[in-house]
Amino acid sequence: MDKNNELVKEISTLMKTHPDNWQNKLSDKTKKKLREQIMKKRITDNLKIIKYLNQKKIDYLVLKGISLWYFDRGRDFEDLDILVDPEDVEKTATFLIRDFGYRYDRLEELDFLRNPEQNHAHDVSIIAPKMIPIEIHYRMFNYLDQHSLPLMADKVFLDYEGVKIPCQSKELQLLEAFLHNVYHHFFICDRKKWINDLNIIIGNYNIDWDKFLWILAELKQKEVIYLTVKMLNPKMPPQVLKRLKPVSLLSYIKKPVFIWAAYFVWDRLFPPKGILYQRFHIKENSIFFFLSYPANWIRLVFVTMKLVLKKIF
Numbered sequence: 001m002d003k004n005n006e007l008v009k010e011i012s013t014l015m016k017t018h019p020d021n022w023q024n025k026l027s028d029k030t031k032k033k034l035r036e037q038i039m040k041k042r043i044t045d046n047l048k049i050i051k052y053l054n055q056k057k058i059d060y061l062v063l064k065g066i067s068l069w070y071f072d073r074g075r076d077f078e079d080l081d082i083l084v085d086p087e088d089v090e091k092t093a094t095f096l097i098r099d100f101g102y103r104y105d106r107l108e109e110l111d112f113l114r115n116p117e118q119n120h121a122h123d124v125s126i127i128a129p130k131m132i133p134i135e136i137h138y139r140m141f142n143y144l145d146q147h148s149l150p151l152m153a154d155k156v157f158l159d160y161e162g163v164k165i166p167c168q169s170k171e172l173q174l175l176e177a178f179l180h181n182v183y184h185h186f187f188i189c190d191r192k193k194w195i196n197d198l199n200i201i202i203g204n205y206n207i208d209w210d211k212f213l214w215i216l217a218e219l220k221q222k223e224v225i226y227l228t229v230k231m232l233n234p235k236m237p238p239q240v241l242k243r244l245k246p247v248s249l250l251s252y253i254k255k256p257v258f259i260w261a262a263y264f265v266w267d268r269l270f271p272p273k274g275i276l277y278q279r280f281h282i283k284e285n286s287i288f289f290f291l292s293y294p295a296n297w298i299r300l301v302f303v304t305m306k307l308v309l310k311k312i313f
Helices: 002-017 028-055 086-100 108-114 170-185 191-204 209-219 222-232 238-244 255-269 273-280 289-312
Strands: 060-063 080-084 123-128 131-137 156-160 163-167
Touching: 028 080, 028 086, 028 131, 028 163, 080 086, 086 108, 086 123, 086 131, 108 123, 170 191, 170 209, 170 222, 170 255, 191 222, 209 222, 209 238, 222 238, 222 255, 255 289, 273 289
Parallel strands: 060 163, 080 131
Antiparallel strands: 060 080, 123 131, 156 163
């Protein structure tokens, strides 16, 4: 309790003396304590929701987050990502809205969910004042046809403090760790964290590499994954990398690679309006909203230059 009082006292003092940048003034010791307190609350919230969903007998899976923290306690996470069948999304959200005070963060996501032709979205976000944000996924990735994959089969269960955490099969967890950033962030993300996530899964699970390579062949993603592996250099067995390597450069001249490249360019130039609002805080109904697009293009130039310079130096 004394440590908590010291933490509260320092934060309160700094908020009064430096209201605009009090976070930057915190001592390293206090930053560490604050991070520990925040993570403790996030873990508690995760376990509370997971236990609740288990009791409700919802068929769901936890994606990344606490399932990776389970193996690496230094791995931060900010929300709870779960995967359910598309038909169970609104039912799951209704339960959490009713019993935990959640609400939909962006109602337009429900329109994407209800539109079977929409492939530019994959989840519905819900938020609550005193609980961790939750993203309810109904597909693993944007754009990519996943109907041939048994997304909910061969579950892996982790047990933490008596709560069973249902996760995807080992191979699908690895697929998620690879392709989430490839298709949703298009490599503009925290690469150190990305590599660590891949290594957590590879290092703590006995991956069936034949099954993993079969999945990649089914999705026609071997070339994209190979490029990703060469860029990130995770701890994959050399024999797997050898099997993954395309026969020649001509292997990249195929429809799935061009489709990914087209989506890569499109999403970078014309992201969803909600993302533009988050970046530039210009409302969608504002007459100045059109300025968000050139602002985004300028931002892309600087982000790309930063990545290139980081790679060089």
